[in-house]
Amino acid sequence: MSRIRATAVGAVTASLALAATACGGGSSTGGGSNDSPKTLTYWASNQGASIQVDKKVLQPELDKFEKKTGIKVKLEVVPWSDLLNRIMAATTSGQGPDVLNIGNTWSASLQATGALLPWDAKQFDKIGGKDRFVSSALGSAGPEGKDPAAVPLYSMSYALYYNKKMFKDAGISKPPTTWDEVVADGKKISKNGKWGLGAEGSNLSNNIHQIFVMAKQRGADWFTADGKPDFTSDGAVAAVKQYVDLMAKDKIIAPGNAEYAQNQSLSDFSKGKTAMVLWQAAASTFKSQGMSEDDYGVVPAPVQSGAPGTGNQVNSMVAGINIAVFKNTKNADGATKFVKFMTSDEESKLLNKTYGSIPPVKAAQNDPAFESATTGVLKDTLAKSAAPLPQVAEESQFETAVGTAVKELFADAANGKAVTTESVKAALTKAQQSMPNK
Known part of the structure; x- marks a missing residue:
């Protein structure tokens, strides 16, 4: 939800240089340096009341994914005040996570850097197809006419x-x-x-x-x-x-x-x-x-x-969080499997229910939890009176x-x-x- 950019989409600034330093030169935190096919790094955005709350929500799901696939996911929950700076620094240094959350309003800007894996029809087929997702959520995943660089994860208004x-x-x-x-x-x-x-x-x-x-x-x-x-x-x-x-x-x-x-x-x-x-x-x-x-x-x-x-x-605005894969990950197959897991019907229901957001996955919206007085307002707004920020x-x-x-x-x-x-x-x-x- 904030902040600063890089050469691919603008001028380099002192703040960005500091952010790049803070990201580190690249040992275990960088997707580009992750040689283990059984390990992924994941930058999650802070969705709950605190970073600790997010860790409590997400870690059991990551453990479930590891049990299912044998792939361990190293989680870092990044506060919104740092997230865009960290991502933009990663796009210039090449030292990013394997998988990351992005605010959907950043989709076009991050897509322009070329650092994220494009989701073409073949890539979408690996997670069950593009038509699983609500069209308004896909509309905030990148410019019209281009393959999006991320997949909708949580929808909000x-x-x-x-x-x-x-x-x-x-x-x-x-x-x-x-x-x-x-x-x-x-x-x-x-x-x-x-x-x-x-x-x-x-x-x-x-x-x-x-x-x-x-x-x-x-x-x-x-x-x-x-x-x-x-x-x-x-x-x-x-x-x-x-x-x-x-x-x-x-x-x-x-x-x-x-x-x-x-x-x-x-x-x-x-x-x-x-x-x-x-x-x-x-x-x-x-x-x-x-x-x-x-x-x-x-x-x-x-x-x-x-x-x-x-x-x-x-x-x-059409609010939401998308999940993306860093293009230079050395575990693209594992990263895709993780995106498939996180956007599965079951996980989409569970995570959006926990965070009080709306699933961008059509089948997951059928759960009665998304018809409550609170979530019903959000769902209705997304359907009738929300607009995407400029892509x-x-x-x-x-x-x-x-x-x-x-x-x-x-x-x-x-x-x-x-x-x-x-x-x-x-x-x-x-x-x-x-x-x-x-």
């Missing part, structure tokens, strides 16, 4: 989670469906140390997810039809200002949220400090933090007016450049500095100028 008791105490009888209602409800709640809405102001990808949707609701995109950055349109500027104004003008987001980058807003929600949070598949995190499902409700994320639907009524090679630079601009605007808001249309446009102009020339 954003929803609005709200604290039932805090709403009742504030005299609010029903959850909001529009942004105006979010602001109105948030103002009734934001007093005496309580806040209406949580945000992750320093989480670059989360910033992008929110403003992408708000711009879509105004009919604005972040790239032109021929793939050029278009960050300063009226709709894009208005979207960023509306989002930052939730703290700057409406004052329903705590100023401290400007520094949040890794699930702190979920913790505040679980503790009853914040009444609402926009998140993708948060149920498992709330449960691990001691919150009962009876304590909160889940409704579709807000739109500008009316109800979520097609066109400008988009209320979520362009520069998408990861977009997340860094514009996500950082929003982060800096949140910092201004937290420090009492005015956030104006002019200052937003200036920040987005700077972000656009930092993009690589095509």
Whole structure:
């Protein structure tokens, strides 16, 4: 969910050089140096409330795979704050894992590096065929017309989670469906140390997810039809200002949220400090933090007016995690078997049920668990009112450049500095100028 890139998709930066150093020069962590056909390295993204939670979830499944195939999987759960940096460093050094999770919004950017194994029809046949997967999930696995470089693993959408008791105490009888209602409800709640809405102001990808949707609701995109950055349109500027104004003008987001980058807003929600949070598949995190499902409700994320639907009524990006194989793995057969195992009907049901996400595998969606009040909202949103982020090679630079601009605007808001249309446009102009020339 964040960060920085490499020569294949942009200029090398000091941050990337540091990330490459942190990845190591390549002993046991690199797929390219793994000579054992009976061992795989796997970088998993942090899906649960903590890295330790993910290890507890995944290790029994990896043990099951080893018992079935004789192939041992060495697991590393990588926090979102490091994941893209680590992956991009691996693509330039050639020292990556055998198998890795990627945020689906990065698919086109990582595909452009050429470092990931393409999933053509023959490769898909090895895991049961392409038609096993939901089309919207495949649509976020790379640019249209090209073989994807990853396979859908977990599907998610954003929803609005709200604290039932805090709403009742504030005299609010029903959850909001529009942004105006979010602001109105948030103002009734934001007093005496309580806040209406949580945000992750320093989480670059989360910033992008929110403003992408708000711009879509105004009919604005972040790239032109021929793939050029278009960050300063009226709709894009208005979207960023509306989002930052939730703290700057409406004052329903705590100023401290400007520094949040890794699930702190979920913790505040679980503790009853914040009444609402926009998140993708948060149920498992709330449960691990001691919150009962009876304590909160889940409704579709807000739109500008009316109800979520097609066109400008988009209320979520198509969120999700894809699983990929590093092209220079010395165990391509074992890595493919592992992807087949992780995306099997049984594992897709089990893992998505555990994480509160939606299986991108069609057959796995038949489980009643995915028709609950919580997951039903996510499933319905993915089917009716979610849109994929731009599938362009520069998408990861977009997340860094514009996500950082929003982060800096949140910092201004937290420090009492005015956030104006002019200052937003200036920040987005700077972000656009930092993009690589095509």
